Amino acid sequence: MGSCFSAESKSPLPGSPLSPHPALDYWKKGYLKKKPGSSDYRKGETLHRIPGRLFLNGSTDVASLYTQQGKKGTNQDAMIVWENFCSRTDTVFCGVFDGHGPYGHMVAKKVRDHLPLKLSAHWEVNISGEDVLREISLNTAGSMNSEETALISADEEFRASVDLDETEKLPEIFKTLKESFLKAFKVMDRELRSRTNIDCFCSGTTAVTLVKQGPYLVIGNVGDSRAVLATWDKDNSLTAIQLTIDLKPNLPAEEERIRRCKGRVFALHDEPTVSRVWLPNNDAPGLAMARAFGDFCLKDFGLISVPEISYRRLSEEDEFVVLATDGIWDVLSNKEVVDIVASAPARSSAARALVHSAVQAWRYKYPTSKVDDCAAVCLFLDSNSSNLTYASSAKAKVQPSSMDQVNNESKKDDSLDRSGTVRAGKVVPEENEDSSKAKQQETNSELGIDWSAPDGVSRVDTVLNLPRFVPGKEDGE
Numbered sequence: 459m460g461s462c463f464s465a466e467s468k469s470p471l472p473g474s475p476l477s478p479h480p481a482l483d484y485w486k487k488g489y490l491k492k493k494p495g496s497s498d499y500r501k502g503e504t505l506h507r508i509p510g511r512l513f514l515n516g517s518t519d520v521a522s523l524y525t526q527q528g529k530k531g532t533n534q535d536a537m538i539v540w541e542n543f544c545s546r547t548d549t550v551f552c553g554v555f556d557g558h559g560p561y562g563h564m565v566a567k568k569v570r571d572h573l574p575l576k577l578s579a580h581w582e583v584n585i586s587g588e589d590v591l592r593e594i595s596l597n598t599a600g601s602m603n604s605e606e607t608a609l610i611s612a613d614e615e616f617r618a619s620v621d622l623d624e625t626e627k628l629p630e631i632f633k634t635l636k637e638s639f640l641k642a643f644k645v646m647d648r649e650l651r652s653r654t655n656i657d658c659f660c661s662g663t664t665a666v667t668l669v670k671q672g673p674y675l676v677i678g679n680v681g682d683s684r685a686v687l688a689t690w691d692k693d694n695s696l697t698a699i700q701l702t703i704d705l706k707p708n709l710p711a712e713e714e715r716i717r718r719c720k721g722r723v724f725a726l727h728d729e730p731t732v733s734r735v736w737l738p739n740n741d742a743p744g745l746a747m748a749r750a751f752g753d754f755c756l757k758d759f760g761l762i763s764v765p766e767i768s769y770r771r772l773s774e775e776d777e778f779v780v781l782a783t784d785g786i787w788d789v790l791s792n793k794e795v796v797d798i799v800a801s802a803p804a805r806s807s808a809a810r811a812l813v814h815s816a817v818q819a820w821r822y823k824y825p826t827s828k829v830d831d832c833a834a835v836c837l838f839l840d841s842n843s844s845n846l847t848y849a850s851s852a853k854a855k856v857q858p859s860s861m862d863q864v865n866n867e868s869k870k871d872d873s874l875d876r877s878g879t880v881r882a883g884k885v886v887p888e889e890n891e892d893s894s895k896a897k898q899q900e901t902n903s904e905l906g907i908d909w910s911a912p913d914g915v916s917r918v919d920t921v922l923n924l925p926r927f928v929p930g931k932e933d934g935e
Contacts, residue, residue, distance in 0.1 A: 805838055
């Protein structure tokens with residue numbers, strides 16, 4: 459919960475040095491804004507006009523996506539659904555990105571816009587794993603940092619963990635996409651390091667992304683955002699299957715890598731359940747994840763952007779996939795998320811209903827804490843209808859979740875405040891909320907996207923026994 463340590467709001471461990479590290483002064487530098495005449499501006503304009511590419515609140519026949527700003531400042535979450543990806547009519551790309559640090563919102567949007575293009579390019583040329591490793595070897599000239607070592611390890615571990623018979627059974631799409639994911643993530647992080655218009659030294663983003671082609675699902679993940687699959691079990695009940703691992707610093711393999719690279723992993727006294735990554739000799743930046751794009755102050759000390767890649771062949775029992783940032787998973791279980799989406803009256807309102815339920819859960823569990831940004835993408839695996847195919851039967855098949863878990867957890871710590879936008883005692887000003895909403899609505903109008911959801915979303919609130927949702931009052935107005 460939370461991404462980066464706030465130097466002003468937390469107490470350091472006794473005896474821990476807090477003297478500024480010379481490298482940490484780097485983040486104070488400003489960034490150069492691109493003018494409308496620049497190539498990046500034109501590329502962005504072109505991206506926004508691509509048919510089937512949706513990055514704002516809205517829906518299509520196959521997906522629903524929605525994000526809502528929390529109470530910590532600028533919304534640092536981003537999301538995307540790209541139908542007909544790589545000009546393939548049966549292919550969809552989805553992703554959610556959770557930025558952190560002073561310029562996390564910019565990093566998240568940059569990765570949202572550029573990572574799919576890089577993945578598409580490398581998928582098209584169908585590079586091999588040997589090419590990836592050969593390029594690393596040539597570029598490093600015998601000197602590899604923790605990330606490049608991890609990339610080689612990821613390839614070696616994959617080959618070692620899958621025997622010859624199983625490898626032969628894997629579809630070609632997984633082999634080629636796995637290699638393309640590894641390459642695209644590496645090139646994306648390298649581009650962030652070299653760019654001058656975004657300061658990524660102490661800012662970064664998570665990314666959970668997937669490509670669905672026909673019955674095949676391939677997922678690439680860095681950070682602690684999550685993907686969950688809803689599927690029917692043998693008892694005809696809708697169950698939740700977690701498709702990704704939350705890549706946090708306290709995972710044994712992640713912690714071992716970080717410590718081997720001289721980074722430190724520990725939790726603060728007032729948040730004992732949140733392990734963070736720290737520099738060797740300074741209590742900064744306190745990153746609550748083991749992998750991320752950006753955050754180059756930690757890239758030599760165990761933090762990597764190498765994705766965990768997984769594969770699943772979909773079946774007729776699989777209904778939908780939910781990708782969401784940790785603002786949702788911090789307060790809702792996998793099963794609760796699946797039940798909320800399944801109980802939505804229509805696909806177009808599913809992601810919106812999920813985000814609103816998460817916001818209400820935040821207020822119930824942590825009434826004195828600032829609500830985190832939330833973003834969700836719901837990808838429906840049966841695209842024959844614009845409505846949920848199981849909406850009418852969901853009441854009978856999906857049992858409403860009780861609030862027992864919420865009640866128990868609410869007793870733990872109700873004073874959390876982990877905005878993570880403070881470095882070396884400098885606070886990043888929060889964006890005026892009314893101004894943010896106005897800009898969002900203006901962007902909507904320009905792109906001709908209808909963000910409104912149909913009546914009846916309040917029906918979802920019964921899944922968590924939360925207060926009834928009233929349209930127009932979701933932000934506590």
